[in-house]
Amino acid sequence: MPPESLRCRECKTTYPLDARYVCECCFGPLEVAYAAPTAADPDEIKRRIQAGPHSLWRYRDFLPVQAPPRGALPAGWTPLLRADRLAGELGLREVWIKNDAANPTHSFKDRVVSVALARAHELGFDTLACASTGNLANAVAAHAAAAGLNSYVFIPADLEEQKVLATGVYGTNLVAVRGTYDDVNRLCTEISGEHEWAFVNINMRPYYAEGSKTLAFETAEQLGFELPDRVVAPIASGSLFTKIARGFEEWLAAGLLEGTPPTFNGAQAEGCSPVASAFSAGHDICRPVKPDTIAKSLAIGNPADGPYALDLARRTGGSIDSVSDEEIREGIRLLAQTTGIFTETAGGVTVATLRKLARRGDIDRDERVVAYITGEGLKTLDAVRGTFEAWQIEPTLESFEQASQRVAAIA
DSSP states (O other), rough: OOEEEEEEEEOOOOOSSOOOBOOOOOBBBBEEEEEOOOOOOOHHHHHHHHOOOGGGGGGGSSSSSSSOOTTTTOOOOOOOOOOHHHHHHHHHHHHEEGGGGGGGGSSTTHHHHHHHHHHHHTTTEEEEEEEOOOHHHHHHHHHHHHHHHHEEEEEEEEEOOOHHHHHHHHTEEEEESSOOHHHHHHHHHHHHTSSSOOTTTTTHHHHHHHHHHHHHHHHHTTTTTTOOEEEEEEEESSSSHHHHHHHHHHHHTTTSSSSOOOEEEEEHHHHHHHHHHHHHHHSOOOOOOOSSEEEEEGGGGGOOHHHHHHHHOOOTTTTTEOHHHHHHHHHHHHHHHHHOOOHHHHHHHHHHHHHHHHHTOOTTTTTTTEEEEEEEEEGGGGGGGSSSSOOOOOSSSHHHHHHHHHHHHHH
């Protein structure tokens, strides 16, 4: 499916495949429009996919770029793990964890940056930039360094220290802005009009967003070219949530999958839940909020794709829920203690929401559920600080046995 144009999601006006992101007619968001699927043999497409590299570029036929530039970091093809112990804790039969913490900079942002960088290279840009809540900062800095590009990364000044350190190490121009992510994003939108830079999540956003589709492609392929019954994924801007759905839809249209699209359940933190609040109230638009949550990677108070996330949840019979900071911490621990996967706070939001859905009876026991873990727990260590204690003992067997007895008595 070769890309044909950029197209407004609202009024359907089309534009050339250049660096733009908003419709000049109605100010709606632009997305990549592809040529209609050909009558290609699905089995031949599958063979081509399976012969491809162990990265997201095995799905090149469904992406708006030709290939990654030389030296690009490989992203994608992360594990899909069956989580039977987690499923048992939740009273469910089949739960799968798509662990995107296994990417080069340990989050799903490596996917979107890979595609945005490839398109920026095709368009002749030599500087990559972004507004970020942390994970995107890591990815832009790393991928730009690997490709030999200059980069500028703009972050809120109160970002987690681990994410700041894991950005600056790549030699990027790191700019800390005293304000929220929405303040940072507004500033970057102004800068993008003054500098010939490829802002991955602004003027390159239509291409950037396409990288998230590869999560759906991989999920389906790793399930044996089958669909899950239900998807649980975090919502920040809403782009990841909606693009996973688009990925499944494209493969259904191409004949690579059969069946009904999954039910989609979105997950937000209570301290930044404009989409969940709109869903609960029955609204079609999201009222902007000021974020106040430990889940900083989801702290987007004015989500660009919020209305599309609402539509997706409703038309698939799903929902969008929010969870408290304490539930987020519990979700991090639950995933770690049943699967051995240590996730950042966004993953805690996803797992806590999955547990809420299971307890509420929204998930049929026999459904195949896939939950998306989008980042590594080492990025947000403060979230688990104080949630456990180490035994303090003397270097003697007697001291160990005494401590062991005390712990056993408490348990």
